Amino acid sequence: MPAAPSVIRPEARALLAWYDRHARVLPWRARRGEVPDPYRVWLSEIMLQQTTVATVGPYFEAFLARWPDVEALAKADLDEVLHAWAGLGYYSRARNLHACAGAVCARHGGAFPADEKELQALPGIGPYTAAAIAAIAFGKRAVVVDGNIERVIARLFAIETPLPAAKKEIKARMDEVTPEKRAGDFAQAMMDLGAAICTPRSPACNRCPFESACAARAAGIAESLPLKAPKKEKPVRRGAAFWLEGPGGEVLLRKRDAKGLLGGMTEIPSSEWTAEPRETDAILAEAPLDTEWQKLPGLVRHTFTHFHLELEVWQGKAGERAAVEGIWCAPERLGEHALPTVMKKIVAHALPEDGPLFAATRGKRG
Structure with missing residues (x-):
């Protein structure tokens, strides 16, 4: 478990205040005052791997209507799950989704565990997904880093090491700013910031809660970060x-x-x-x-x-x-x-x- 900062950093405070005003309304996201549903959080995180929010929305709603909880999904026929998944790609995710639902029912009585290590022991759940579920569904302090967050952190701290070599430093920096309380909100706020403000091209720096703290903006290099190593040509x-x-x-x-x-x-x-x-x-x-x-x-x-x-x-x-x-x-x-x-x-x-x-x-x- 990462060591939580003893005092919430100004960046985290500014971001959470921004999130309270501008949080996206998403079908899997608990609204203010609601208790997050771990099943919805897990399902959305698996679907969102390598896929956009706009694409996932209809699939998520259809899955939820057909299999409203993890027990229903565990009992489903795999062919039906694969058919419902068709179009989302990366079909190993669908097979692991079905296997994970069965494992949650068999090992944990139908309730997702809150511990990151226990989550990672389930099919299809890696370090990122385990951290996201722990933070968003259970309010645990976990260091959540997806593609949007990589971009925000690289700019906030002006990390000029190209990806993927920069991943370790980015995660360490995210650890520094993640607060003890509202870690799930903080992770979702970082995702929203990357999607709406700190975009790959033409970031809206004048509307960003990190504007005054952003080292890349101060250096005039925000739009160029994160740097990426040249891609190998696909065979x-x-x-x-x-x-x-x-x-x-x-x-x-x-x-x-x-x-x-x-x-x-x-x-x-x-x-x-x-x-x-x-x-x-x-x-x-x-x-x-x-x-x-x-x-x-x-x-x-x-x-x-x-x-x-x-x-x-x-x-x-x-x-x-x-x-x-x-x-x-x-x-x-x-x-x-x-x-x-x-x-x-x-x-x-x-x-x-x-x-x-x-x-x-x-x-x-x-």
């Missing part, structure tokens, strides 16, 4: 997707392995994704069925965190008695399955432009 992987239609126009789907990228998600059958291009015979050897495959014009392109993906799409027909692993789905019912975004792009690529389903996926072609 490109290549593969093929197999759009296989049954005699009645049904489309073959299958489930990906539980582990790995898009684990447990439903997919249009695809080949291995490799760094080097492969010969057509090697690609078609991984097709779900030996039939006459026709390659569709163009490519499906998608970007993951660590690489770009380029997929050819091959179209084929299955005979009446074809034995193939997977499930057959009518095209108009594809939306009922947990298809990740890259698979939706494949669907859009394979459907005829004058067909009834193309309009719903317009603009997603590679």
